[in-house]
Amino acid sequence: MSQRQVDAERKPASGSGRPGKNGDGAERHEAIHRSISDAIIEHRLKPGARLREDALSEVFGISRTGIRKILQRLALEQLVTLTPRRGASVTRPTAEEAKDVFDARQMVECGLMPEVARRITAADLERLRDMERRERQALKAGEQSSAIKLSAAFHGELARLSGNDTLAAFVEQLCSRSSLILAVYGNAGHLGCESHDHDGLLRHLEGGDGERARAFMSRHLKAIEASLSIHEPEDESPDLYEIFSG
C-alpha cells in the first residue's frame, strides 16, 4: 500500500524508428535493468549486497517473474552473482577476475584505437569533449558516483566509434565490471580515470594519430590498474577440505 515505487527514468515515449504505435511494455524492463545496472556501477549498491526478488518486485511494481528475468541478464553480464538457492547479490570480483578484465581491456581498447582515429568525425569529438567536461566537473564537485559512470560511458562511446558493435558491447561490459573492481580494490580518494588522461587521448585522436592514441590508452589503463591495491581479502570461506584432509 504505502511502499514507494520508483519510475526508473521515464524515457521519451517511443524510442523505436516507427513513429505511430509504440510496441511494448518491454521497455519497462529495459529501464529497470538500466536502473539497477546504474546503481551498481555508481556504487550505490556495493559488492556483496543482496538483491532479494520480493523487495525488487515491490520497489519497481512488477512481479517476480520480470525481476528474475532482469537478474539473470545482469548475471550474464557478470554484474550480479546468482547463488543457487541463495538468490542474487552484487558480484564481488576476485583478484584474478580483475586482472583478466584489465588484460582484456588492454587488448581490445588499445587495439581499437587506430580504427577509431581513422573514423572519428568532428561531431564525435565534440560529443566526447562534452562528456569529458561533464566528467571533470563531477570529479571536481566530489560526485564520485557520477564520475565513475561518466568515465565508463566515455570508454564505451569511444569503442562504439570503431563501428564494430560486437567489440563495442564487449568493451562496455568490461567497463561495467571495472567499476565493480574499483569499488572493491580501489583506494578511496583518487578515482581511476584522471580526467586529463581522457583529454590527452582526445588530442591524439583529433590529430588522427592512431598509434599514439593506442600507446596513450595503454598507459592510461596501466595507470588505473596500478592505482588499485589488489590483495585478496582474507579468505572468507577457506576450503577446509583442502586444508585438513589434504
Place this chain on the structure above:
Amino acid sequence: MSQRQVDAERKPASGSGRPGKNGDGAERHEAIHRSISDAIIEHRLKPGARLREDALSEVFGISRTGIRKILQRLALEQLVTLTPRRGASVTRPTAEEAKDVFDARQMVECGLMPEVARRITAADLERLRDMERRERQALKAGEQSSAIKLSAAFHGELARLSGNDTLAAFVEQLCSRSSLILAVYGNAGHLGCESHDHDGLLRHLEGGDGERARAFMSRHLKAIEASLSIHEPEDESPDLYEIFSG
C-alpha cells in the same frame, strides 16, 4: 502422453567438488542449453528456424518457464533472436555482423597466441592434437555437423589456455556465432577450417614461437573469411519508411 522426450545428454551425476549431496536440478537447464546450442552450432537448426516455447517445453519435459529462461540466455549469446510478440528464432546474422565477428576474432584470438605459446604444456598439446585428429576424421567421414562443432571447440580450448577466462568466454561466443555465419554465407562443399591449418598452428605453438603462431592464426582466420560469399540476400523486409518518406 505419447510425445517422445529427449534426455539432453545425461551428465555424470555430481559435478561439484563436494562428494556427498549433489545440489541442483539446475544442471538440467545447463544440459538443455547445451543441447539447443549444439543443435544450432551443428546446423541441425538452421538460421531463421522458429523455436516455439510450447514445442520445446514438450520435447524437454519442463515447463515454459524454464524454456524461456534458456531462450533468453541464448538470445544474450546472439544465437537466437527474440522478436517481441513473435517468439524466438535462430539468428540469421547480417553481413555486417559477420564482418564484426571476424574482425573481433582477428583481434582477440591473434592477440592471445603469444601468451598461449608461453603457457602451453605437453598435456595441453596432447589434448589439442587429439581434438584436431577427431576433427579431421569427422571431415573425412563427411560429417560436417561434428566437424563444425569440433572446430569451434578447438578454437575455444586454445583460448582457454591463455588463462584469461573473460577473453576465453568471449572467444567461445564468437566461435559459436561464426558457426552461424558459416551456415548462412558459407559455400557448401568446403568448410571453413581446413584441418591442416590447425595442425600447422599446433606446430608453431609446440615450438614456443608465439609470433609465428599469431601470424598463422591471422592467415587462418582471413582464409576462413575469404571463403565466405558475403552478399546480403535480397532485402526481405526493406525499410519502406526510408524508401518512401525519405
Place this chain on the structure above:
DNA sequence: ATGACGAACATTGTATACGCTTTTTCCCCA
C-alpha cells in the same frame, strides 16, 4: 474472382500460487 473485414486459433507476456530448501529463532536441556 478478388479483396477486405471479422472471428477463431495459436502463441507469447505476465502474474500468482505452491513446494522445497535454507535460515533464523526460540526453547529446552546439560
Place this chain on the structure above:
DNA sequence: TGGGGAAAAAGCGTATACAATGTTCGTCAT
C-alpha cells in the same frame, strides 16, 4: 549460561493459469 535441536519463517524454483496480441482462415461484398 551455553549449546543443540526443532519449529517457524523467509526466500527461491517451478508450474500453471489468465490476459493480450499476432496470425490465419473463412465469408461476404463488390
